[in-house]
Amino acid sequence: MSxxxxxxxxATPPVSRGRRWAARPGEAVAFGxxxxxxIAFLVVPVLTVITVAFQDRATGGFTLAHVGDFLSNDLFxxxxxxxxxxxxxxxxxxxxxxxxxxxFTTRFEFRGAVLVQTLGVLPLIMPxxxxxxxxxxxxxxxxxxxxxxxxxxDINIPFMEGLNGVIFVQSVHYFPFILLNLSASLRNIDxxxxxxxxxxxxxxxxxFRRIVLPLAMPGYxxxxxxVFIKVFDDLATPLLLNVRExxxxxxxxxxxxxxxxxxxxxxxxxxxxxxxxxxxWVSSLALRGRDYATVQRGGGGLARRRLPRGQxxxxxxxxxxxxxxxxxxxxxxxxxxxxxxxxxxPLPDGYTLAHYTRxxxxxxxxxxxxxxxAGLAGxxxxxxxxxxxxxxxxxxxxxxxxxxxxxxxxxxxxxLVLGIGYLRTYFGxxxxxxxxxxxxxxxxxxxxxxxxxxxxxxxxTAALQQISSSLEEAAENLGARRLRxxRRIVLPLxxxxxxxxxxxxxxxxAVELSATLMLVQSNADAPLxxxxxxxxxxxxxxxxxxxxxxIAVVIVGLSTLVSHLVTARGGKESA
Amino acid sequence: MSDILAREPxxxxxEGVDLSYxxxxxxxxVNLEIRPGEFxxxxxPSGCGxxxxxxxxxxxxxxxRGRVLVGGTDISNLPPWxxxxxxxxxxxxxxxxxxxxxxxxxxxxxxRVARAEIAGRVDAALxxxxxxxxxxxRPSQLSGGQQQRVALARTVAVRPKVLLLDxxxxxxxxxxxxxxxxxxxxxxxxxxxTTIFVTHDQEEANTVCDRIAVMNExxxxxxxxxxxxxxHPANLFVASFLGTANIMPGKVLRDGAASAFEIDGGTRIxxxxxxxxPAGARLMFRPQDVALLPLGAEAPGRRLLExxxxxxxxxxxxxxxxxxxxxxxxxxxxxxxxxEGHLAVGGRAALALDAARVKLLAG
Numbered sequence: 001m002s003x004x005x006x007x008x009x010x011a012t013p014p015v016s017r018g019r020r021w022a023a024r025p026g027e028a029v030a031f032g033x034x035x036x037x038x039i040a041f042l043v044v045p046v047l048t049v050i051t052v053a054f055q056d057r058a059t060g061g062f063t064l065a066h067v068g069d070f071l072s073n074d075l076f077x078x079x080x081x082x083x084x085x086x087x088x089x090x091x092x093x094x095x096x097x098x099x100x101x102x103x104f105t106t107r108f109e110f111r112g113a114v115l116v117q118t119l120g121v122l123p124l125i126m127p128x129x130x131x132x133x134x135x136x137x138x139x140x141x142x143x144x145x146x147x148x149x150x151x152x153x154d155i156n157i158p159f160m161e162g163l164n165g166v167i168f169v170q171s172v173h174y175f176p177f178i179l180l181n182l183s184a185s186l187r188n189i190d191x192x193x194x195x196x197x198x199x200x201x202x203x204x205x206x207x208f209r210r211i212v213l214p215l216a217m218p219g220y221x222x223x224x225x226x227v228f229i230k231v232f233d234d235l236a237t238p239l240l241l242n243v244r245e246x247x248x249x250x251x252x253x254x255x256x257x258x259x260x261x262x263x264x265x266x267x268x269x270x271x272x273x274x275x276x277x278x279x280x281w282v283s284s285l286a287l288r289g290r291d292y293a294t295v296q297r298g299g300g301g302l303a304r305r306r307l308p309r310g311q312x313x314x315x316x317x318x319x320x321x322x323x324x325x326x327x328x329x330x331x332x333x334x335x336x337x338x339x340x341x342x343x344x345x346p347l348p349d350g351y352t353l354a355h356y357t358r359x360x361x362x363x364x365x366x367x368x369x370x371x372x373x374a375g376l377a378g379x380x381x382x383x384x385x386x387x388x389x390x391x392x393x394x395x396x397x398x399x400x401x402x403x404x405x406x407x408x409x410x411x412x413x414x415x416l417v418l419g420i421g422y423l424r425t426y427f428g429x430x431x432x433x434x435x436x437x438x439x440x441x442x443x444x445x446x447x448x449x450x451x452x453x454x455x456x457x458x459x460x461t462a463a464l465q466q467i468s469s470s471l472e473e474a475a476e477n478l479g480a481r482r483l484r485x486x487r488r489i490v491l492p493l494x495x496x497x498x499x500x501x502x503x504x505x506x507x508x509x510a511v512e513l514s515a516t517l518m519l520v521q522s523n524a525d526a527p528l529x530x531x532x533x534x535x536x537x538x539x540x541x542x543x544x545x546x547x548x549x550x551i552a553v554v555i556v557g558l559s560t561l562v563s564h565l566v567t568a569r570g571g572k573e574s575a
Numbered sequence: 576m577s578d579i580l581a582r583e584p585x586x587x588x589x590e591g592v593d594l595s596y597x598x599x600x601x602x603x604x605v606n607l608e609i610r611p612g613e614f615x616x617x618x619x620p621s622g623c624g625x626x627x628x629x630x631x632x633x634x635x636x637x638x639x640r641g642r643v644l645v646g647g648t649d650i651s652n653l654p655p656w657x658x659x660x661x662x663x664x665x666x667x668x669x670x671x672x673x674x675x676x677x678x679x680x681x682x683x684x685x686x687r688v689a690r691a692e693i694a695g696r697v698d699a700a701l702x703x704x705x706x707x708x709x710x711x712x713r714p715s716q717l718s719g720g721q722q723q724r725v726a727l728a729r730t731v732a733v734r735p736k737v738l739l740l741d742x743x744x745x746x747x748x749x750x751x752x753x754x755x756x757x758x759x760x761x762x763x764x765x766x767x768x769t770t771i772f773v774t775h776d777q778e779e780a781n782t783v784c785d786r787i788a789v790m791n792e793x794x795x796x797x798x799x800x801x802x803x804x805x806x807h808p809a810n811l812f813v814a815s816f817l818g819t820a821n822i823m824p825g826k827v828l829r830d831g832a833a834s835a836f837e838i839d840g841g842t843r844i845x846x847x848x849x850x851x852x853p854a855g856a857r858l859m860f861r862p863q864d865v866a867l868l869p870l871g872a873e874a875p876g877r878r879l880l881e882x883x884x885x886x887x888x889x890x891x892x893x894x895x896x897x898x899x900x901x902x903x904x905x906x907x908x909x910x911x912x913x914x915e916g917h918l919a920v921g922g923r924a925a926l927a928l929d930a931a932r933v934k935l936l937a938g
Contacts, residue, residue: 190666190668192664192665192666192668193668193670195633195635195655195662195664195668196662196664196668196669196670196726196729197670197681197685198634198635198654198655198656199633199655199656199658199660199661199662199730200656200661200681200682200685200729200730200733201656201657201659201682201685201686201733202656202681202682202685203654203655203656206685210681211670214670214672215670215671215672217672
């Protein structure tokens with residue numbers, strides 16, 4: 001009885017500052033475990049990478065010599081400028097794809113707007129490198145499009161030559177980030193914003209330029225910086241397209257060919273982190289203090305206008321072209337997975353299911369591994385995410401907020417860098433049984449969990465935020481102890497959000513390759529994305545690789561669908 | 576200073592307007608004549624079509640039938656940006672990415688006004704609403720009242736032919752509301768600007784407007800000065816929407832030239848000769864048109880109705896009693912002069928009704 005009383009008082013939300021350390025033992029343990037996990041598998045590996053970049057190998061003291069080597073080496077500088085160029089151009093091309101889709105579907109009465117928005121997000125559920133080979137077959141020098149163009153117009157467009165290929169594949173894959181953010185911004189503009197301008201004499205393009213565009217800008221910048229960072233950090237796509245003169249491939253090649261001791265890989269990692277932080281900072285700058293979500297009472301987004309007939313036809317033609325373009329990798333991959341032979345022809349010579357049989361017969365280990373790794377990583381993420389969300393929102397424990405920041409900072413750590421950090425930090429740590437921790441398959445799970453933690457954390461936090469603390473107080477008032485309140489009230493109410501967080505982590509972890517590529521030590525431990533990568537490197541393996549890619553798309557697609565259903569049901573419950 | 580913002584006032588004519596959204600008829604045969612320089616209100620409950628009518632004048636809606644004239648010119652087919660009618664939005668619709676000054680200058684820039692004149696007119700508009708020196712702030716740094724002033728300044732800066740105000744006081748707190756409505760009236764008088772004020776609050780409409788159009792279910796019920804509407808409501812809706820009304824069901828009995836209204840339950844009220852009696856009429860009187868007397872008191876020349884006092888509200892200047900009479904509850908206002916005795920809840924009392932002040936109205 002007396003215990004219940006003290007617990008109830010301690011849990012009253014406005015905990016005074018003086019008592020903030022008076023946390024209950026359970027919370028302190030949760031805090032400690034999460035902190036240890038984040039420090040061991042995020043902070044230490046990243047700090048190790050940064051240290052090695054600035055450490056003299058002989059003396060262990062501080063040095064800028066490695067940075068000097070990097071700056072004075074033509075190959076590395078070329079790689080740096082190539083990375084920058086490819087990332088910026090990808091933003092430009094992705095914007096060209098996303099702008100019309102976002103603009104037409106949010107601002108006009110547009111039949112099939114929902115379909116366009118849904119199809120527009122589809123590319124995200126496919127690993128970008130999976131589409132790379134298919135894109136080569138469709139848009140390459142002797143790909144379907146150029147063969148047809150050659151036949152009819154006698155021209156050949158170098159879509160896929162060198163850096164162009166990377167830019168093309170990346171923008172087709174990542175433009176949904178811009179589409180989603182920009183559409184959300186456009187939808188959040190209250191129609192009275194536009195009407196007030198019309199009322200004062202403005203219309204047409206001037207109205208768009210002076211009112212709509214500036215108001216949608218924060219969303220656009222947020223999406224664009226996300227595209228930039230993803231492309232800048234990506235390892236697998238350039239490697240698969242055989243483009244080596246970019247930063248991430250260079251780091252990978254140095255570490256894997258020269259060795260873990262070579263400092264240049266670490267210097268490149270620091271550059272990658274630097275640019276990631278920079279673009280996240282730009283994005284937060286764009287959003288901070290400029291919360292232009294202006295929908296007001298009685299508002300409801302911009303008024304949708306009807307397009308005149310001629311313009312409507314043109315708009316549909318434009319959007320269908322864009323959709324055909326962005327869905328091409330999916331189609332190409334599918335064709336490749338059922339093709340007997342496909343080269344120097346617009347379409348495959350014949351069709352077969354042999355690739356799927358082969359994949360299931362020889363390489364079902366990839367699929368099982370993926371399900372296990374991504375499943376464990378997702379589980380780990382929601383457990384940690386729920387713990388952090390609870391500590392931040394319900395206990396006001398000093399430092400809980402820092403756990404949140406720390407977990408979110410994983411967004412700024414490229415997968416490649418995390419992989420290098422794990423190798424360097426844990427290579428010397430041996431497990432009972434003699435294998436190195438860095439060679440143990442569990443390390444892949446940890447890397448995936450750390451990389452996807454931010455998504456799960458946000459989902460869990462949002463879910464907990466929606467639960468009024470009075471629901472918990474009511475349970476306490478009726479005599480439930482803290483732990484029972486969590487188990488009987490909080491967790492059931494959070495279930496929808498937690499499930500959504502799990503699926504997001506699972507789906508994105510299932511197609512992760514950057515960290516995985518560094519950490520996979522044997523083929524038996526490899527997940528699907530790695531297997532796909534291995535298959536795609538030989539022309540003979542392409543059909544099977546494509547089949548594996550289609551399986552990945554199906555896994556991710558199904559989990560996205562499940563997450564939609566779960567969140568839709570959760571939304572209904574809370575409403 | 577505000578002279579450069581004044582212009583010759585224009586009148587507004589709305590002729591035979593019908594407007595529907597799909598099967599819903601939002602406006603039905605609306606006809607209005609608003610005089611130049613008049614402060615006019617559209618008053619009605621939410622969903623009555625008042626905002627739709629305002630947006631129609633601004634060009635944000637299209638009517639299926641009818642037309643709108645401003646200053647004698649038909650503007651029905653003009654897009655919003657060519658109409659030159661200034662509208663202040665309920666949400667103010669200030670652009671968050673522009674400073675106060677840029678917001679106010681926007682309309683002038685769109686009209687390609689010379690730079691020097693823009694500066695002068697922006698200053699004049701800001702001075703008019705008492706926001707000198709606030710030009711460099713962002714809308715988000717202003718209070719709700721200040722934001723509204725910016726919205727107003729932004730609209731009058733372009734010297735519109737008419738000014739449309741959509742529920743301008745609804746987002747302000749009660750104390751500010753009284754102050755702002757006076758200022759609106761003062762500004763309107765100074766600029767002699769034809770103004771339409773949309774509101775659901777009869778007190779707002781009564782205090783600032785010259786004339787009011789009372790609307791319900793897309794139909795203009797009555798147009799008149801606040802006093803005309805209160806004293807001579809055209810129907811039961813207007814009677815109960817403006818002020819408090821007692822409405823008694825019953826039927827009209829005729830006996831040769833004389834007629835009377837029999838309230839359900841038996842009491843008869845003789846009607847003055849020549850009173851217009853619409854079909855299905857009910858008896859309407861205001862709470863202050865009845866006197867409440869102790870049982871057995873004399874009231875020569877007035878009809879007495881007996882009932883039980885069911886509740887009592889002290890309103891300061893008066894006491895409002897609820898009295899149950901023949902199944903209906905009648906509200907009665909008795910002046911309060913201090914120290915006087917009052918009737919107790921649960922007691923019986925008589926209502927003395929002045930037959931000259933009752934009205935027969937249909938729904």
